[in-house]
Amino acid sequence: MREIVEQLKRLRQGEASPRAEWVQQNRALLLSQIKNTLPARPRERVNVLENLWSRLSHYLPESLVYQVLRPALVLLVVVAVLASGAGAVDAAYETLPGDALYPVKRAAEKTQVAVATIIGKKDAATRLHMEFAKRRAVETKKLVRSETAPAKTDKVRVAMADLTSEITTVENKLEAVKQRPVNGLPAQAVKDVKQNTEEIRAVLQEVKENLLISRDTADQALSQEVNTTKNLVKDVAVKAAEAMVAKHLGGDRSVSKEEVKQELTATLRTVAQDAAATQQSVDGAKTMVQTAQSEAKELVSSTKTAGGDTTKSTELKDKITDVANQTIKAVLQNEVATAEVTKQVTEASSWLKQDDLAQAVDKLKQASDAGTQAERISDAAVSKIQEVLPAVAVVKEAISASTTLPLPVAPVTTMSSTLPTTTLPVGGGAGAAINRHPVSR
DSSP: OHHHHHHHHHHHTTOOOOOHHHHHHHHHHHHHHHHHHSTHHHHHHHHHHHHHHHHHHHHSOHHHIIIIIHHHHHHHHHHHHHHTTHHHHHHHTTOOTTSTTHHHHHHHHHHHHHHHHHHTOTTHHHHHHHHHHHHHHHHHHHHHHHOOTTHHHHHHHHHHHHHHHHHHHHHHHHHHHHHOTTSSSOHHHHHHHHHHHHHHHHHHHHHHHHHHTOSOHHHHHHHHHHHHHHHHHHHHHHHHHHHHHHHHHTTOOSSOHHHHHHHHHHHHHHHHHHHHHHHHHHHHHHHHHHHHHHHHHHHHHHHHHTTOOOHHHHHHHHHHHHHHHHHHHHHHHHHHHHHHHHHHHHHHHHHHHTTOHHHHHHHHHHHHHHHHHHHHHHHHHHHHHHHHHHHHHHHHHHHHHHOSSOOOOOOOOOTTOOOOOEEEEETTTEEEEEOOOOOOO
16 A cells, blocks of 8 residues: 555656657547537526526516616626726717727717617617717718718718618618507607608708719719618608607507697608709709800800811810700709699698598608609709819810910809799698708808
């Protein structure tokens, strides 16, 4: 026995020296066996965490566990995680896409949504999505004012993508309300969505106009991308109005019938105003192209008088004439679309007088679709004008440099021309005077 003890002591003191190959082989085997036994413990821990709330509910009231203890614990964890980075979050609040701390801002926003979702309030996460969508719209406006291409295009696209993501999430919730009005978002939350989408739409409309009237072709292309997002927001506003009606007809009286009617009337007014603005824009485009036509004809005449080459001026005149013909066609098409908007708005107002919310919201949807068509026609006409107006000045300078006689110096018309006031009937049959001026650059 004493000999065995002495041998064990010698092994412990390092006198034994196994072969290196034996150590390597057995170490690999041991590690493999350990690895194969590891998943059981984490799985057991995950199961414990997953069952924690249900186990607690056996000893405590379920409402206390799920409405008090679980939210409190989640908030404590979030605060602990973010505490060390609170300064970075504060610093990131005013950042824009492309800034170094912008990802921190977005991460903080996503954490807020995650906490609201875990807590389980039906409208908390939706309100956050709308708040963040408004932030993206404001960020886009700031970017358009401060940035230059190509950085502006890339950064605006980031903001638009994030805005689209937020709005699409809300849109899905509204669709669920329409399918089952008794469930999902409460009526007051739907009303808030409706009002917030109107604010976002107005900001994006301003952004789009500023980009559209730019002489930079990249800005003009970007305006169409912004417009696509704006139209999505506009559609969500209409869906929110539709969801409000569905909630009310489904028995949710937290938002009164009068409040629902007020929101429908406000949306009808917005649709009518937008249609009037498109009519003004296309009429202004017609005036501008007619002025450009006159200038082109004078250029041809002056060049002939000076004995110069009329090739450039004649080509310009023909191009402007083609655009003028397209603009006249656009005016007629826009008048048809705007008339359809007026018709649907008037009928919707009539149904509202009769307290028929379902018929009114149906007419609102048709008016909105017609308004989108009118806007598409107007934007195409303005874009065509933007293509030819700079050419007038370029050709004029080229011809002036090659001739000895002075050419007419008529100013090139800009998109900031004052346009006439248009009146369309809005909610309750009352007329709403609209005096919209394109944003000057």
